[in-house]
Amino acid sequence: MKLRYLAIVPAMAAFALPAMAQSDNGPVRVGMITTLSGGGAGLGIDVRDGFLLAVKQAGNANLELVIEDDQRKPDIAVQLADRMIQSDNVDVLTGIIWSNLAMAVVPSAVAQGKFYLSPNAGPSALAGRGCNANYFNVAWQNDNLHEAAGAYSNDAGYQNTFIMAPNYPAGIDALTGFKRFYQGELSGELLTKLGQTDYASEIAQIRASGADSVFFFLPGGMGISFLKQYADSGIDLPVVGPAFSFDQGILQAVGAAALGVINTSQWNKDLENAANAAFVESFQAEYGRLPSLYASQGFDTANLLLSAMDVAPVSDMDAFQAALKAADFDSVRGDFAFASNNHPIQNIYVREVVQEGDIFTNRLIGVAMENRSNAYVEACNLP
Amino acid sequence: MSAILLAEQVLNGLQSGMMLFLTAAGLTLIFGVMGLINLAHGSLYMVGAFAAAAVAAYTGSFLLALAASIAAAAAAGALVEVLVIRRLYARDHLDQVLATFALILIFSEGTRWIYGSFPLFLNIPPYLSGPITLPGGIQYPLYRLTIIGVGLAVALGLYGLITHTKLGIRIRAGENDREMISALGVDIGKLYTIIFALGAALAGLAGALVGAIQSVQVGMGEPVLILAFVVIVIGGIGSIKGALVGALLVGLTDTLGPLFLPCLFGLFLEPASAATIGASLASMLIYILMAAILVWRPSGLYGVRA
Structure with missing residues (x-):
């Protein structure tokens, strides 16, 4: 009895505190x-x-x-x-x-x-x-998750990565961000059309390039298409990308094709x-x-x-x-x-796509960058 | 650039051309016979993909899913023809564009209302997945080869239908002179509904086939619609043969362009800017092709109307 009573007090305090702290501004x-x-x-x-x-x-x-x-x-x-x-x-x-x-x-x-x-x-x-x-x-900041993908590629020992992103400002930023930290060679660099849904041509080029890994930034439906086609192509090079192509909303649409893919994110469940x-x-x-x-x-x-x-x-x-x-x-x-x-200073993590029951989701497997700020702090004149 | 890469890219071009043909064939039939600009054709493509995804999720059978995509798109097409399109034949093209654009919005938001905003799952069946090795050591996905096969089969089927059946005779007659065939006792209203449903069914089949390797989501039809219009303008409006040739031309240009142009610019530019300029020009290439063909043949490759 006494124990239960004790448990209630902090719970009540937790309820009461925000109300008291809430000054009327x-x-x-x-x-x-x-x-x-x-x-x-x-x-x-x-x-x-x-x-x-x-x-x-x-x-x-x-x-x-x-x-x-x-x-x-x-x-x-x-x-x-x-x-x-x-x-x-x-x-x-x-x-x-x-x-x-x-x-x-x-x-x-x-x-x-x-x-x-x-x-x-x-x-x-x-x-x-x-x-x-x-x-x-x-x-x-837009570059952050791509920078982390570059840092992860170094840690994973990739020497010859193939990189691609859509041909629009955020896509070009993505490739810039990746290259800012990645130290290996590039076996190829491609800018795809924004909204492109068929990646057969790009996949053929990846196959012919002799790459040891692939980095891509293709948000939303573009990523779904690419991953399904990549999985069906028989190429088994490791794939790295920012979390945008592996978020909870689209993983179910990609299905098993995304299993095991490494992606970088500032958050995971x-x-x-x-x-x-x-x-x-x-x-x-x-x-x-x-x-x-x-x-x-x-x-x-x-x-x-x-x-x-x-x-x-x-x-x-x-x-x-x-x-x-x-x-x-x-x-x-x-x-x-x-x-x-x-802009945030935060850890950027490495996640892996896994299956939990019927649901495809991500789990954390490490930290790509600790307390990462961004590359533009110097250019900004705020105190 | 190796021969294997080139061969693989040519196959990719053929495959994307075949998918375009399925969409463009219906569009060109509808335009050719009824003189109607149907912007909502991409929505029928989407309907096919969503129906396939829903049936595949429920039954687990890819073949049933394909059948459902054809049935659902044909039904949606017939319904739309009877309810809306029928009132538009006598109007000018601007009214048709406005009304069918409204249909795009209705289809998109209706689909979102039923299925939600997140993309659906539709995958290749296990017996068609993975690559096979072709003569010459080319690794190529079996599913994409199947798509090429389906496209060829549909092209042959349409050829047979148009040249060797009674319906085909009526379709050709409808293209040439619609007053005359209605005067000869052909129920032109019914004929139009059938043609519209047929075009819709082909678009729906394309949507389902492509949905398995792309993403099934609201708005997936609009980019395809633009390409399909390019195809029928290149091929000549109303010509199925033109749609096939135009689709293959567009498919090959769209696939081989991004491959060759950056290499070409790489000969005299540094790699980063060669990639950027090459990629930008490659995305314009099919429109440049269309413009060039229209200069050469203003009514398209196989166009019958001046």
Whole structure:
């Protein structure tokens, strides 16, 4: 009896504490622009659901949220941002998945004195000279996971890697990021068409190249197509890639073709910390599916915002900036801090695709880079 | 560049051409006979892929999945023809484009509503998976060879249908003079529905075959639709033979271009910029091909109409 009583007290304290700490800093209006229809909708839906879960758990009535679908089109994202800023009077914008959309929205939003918290896109242009005190990236700088893949390839002893990515800015950044740390030779370097679905030609070139491993960055459906075709081609070179082609949303569509593939990520569902365990469990309970890394990024973005709301009113821009930069929240990634250019300093892990029952998922097998910041800190003039 | 790589790439070009042919054949039939621009043809391709994925998940049989893709796409095609398309024949092309574009949106969001936003799983059956060794030591996936075979079979079947059956006679007559054949007592409404369903079924079959090696997701049909239009413009609108030749030309150009162009530019540029410029030009290559053919033959290779 006494034991059970003792167990209840801390539980009650845990409930009571946030309520007491929640100083009333007035409402914060948040505009979320994300991709909820079209080919890339899975990513936006995961970011949104992760964000909503954190908001629901916090129960902070001061957070008012408007959500709109950008259809993955930059012009629509710009219209939505204008409307949210001018007629919805939002204080904070968030949600954009794609770097080209972020480039269309973020610079003008922060120039108008709004905050922007990126749950995904981290183009280098916003990390270096284009950085801004009101712009925070809660996910990663675009190059990070590719850099980690390069570092992993060194550790694995690959000497002659074949690399490929789609021919668009984030794809070129991916190859740059990989080459920044990879020390071996390149047996080939290919830029594929964005949205390409047939990789027979590329696979034939990989076969003929004499490579000892393959690095690729092909997000979404492109990655599904490539992996299925690669598995069917009979080539058995090891494959390395960033987590984007192996997230929870698409692994089921790839199936056994992805088993054993190594990928790099700042998060995984078996990362050991209390916040992550609670997140994975509550996400499954709420939505009936495993969270993806996009969901974890949405969840962290909301919690960062909520932590700042407890400390400062959004109307006091300097104080709110400082509160965001302190990153005083329990990230599902464990240790989390912002570098001076407002991008994360975090561990990047190595994961392997495995099968658990009927579900294909990832498990952690090591650390690729510890406390990785990004290559653009010097170029940014923030203190 | 080795001969093996070249041979493999030619096979890849043939395979992607055959898949394009399946989609383009229906499109060109519908345009040729009914004079209708059907932007929603890519949606029927998607319907086929989703039906196949659903049936394969439920029954585990790939052949049943293929049958389901044909049936579902044909049914969707017939339904759309009766409900919507039938009202558009007399209108001008702009109205047709608007209405069939609306159909794309309805199909896409409807599919998302039923299946969700995450890609579905559809895989090659075990008896068709893995590579086989061809004469000359070429390792080539069996499934892609099968696709080439299916494409050839469909091309032969369509040839037989158009030249040797009563339906084929009516289709050809419909292309030439639709007032005359309705005056001769042919139920032109029914004929149009059948042609539309046939075109849809071919697109659905292509969607299912390709879905097994690509990703089955909402919006998968639109990139194919653009290529299919390029194919029928190159081949000549309304000509099945033109669709076959155009599809193979586009398939081979699209496959061999990205292989040769970077090598070509590599002769006088440094590797990184050769790769970038080569890749950019390669993605334009089929449109350059189309423009060149249109300059040479304004109504396409086998076009009958001026």
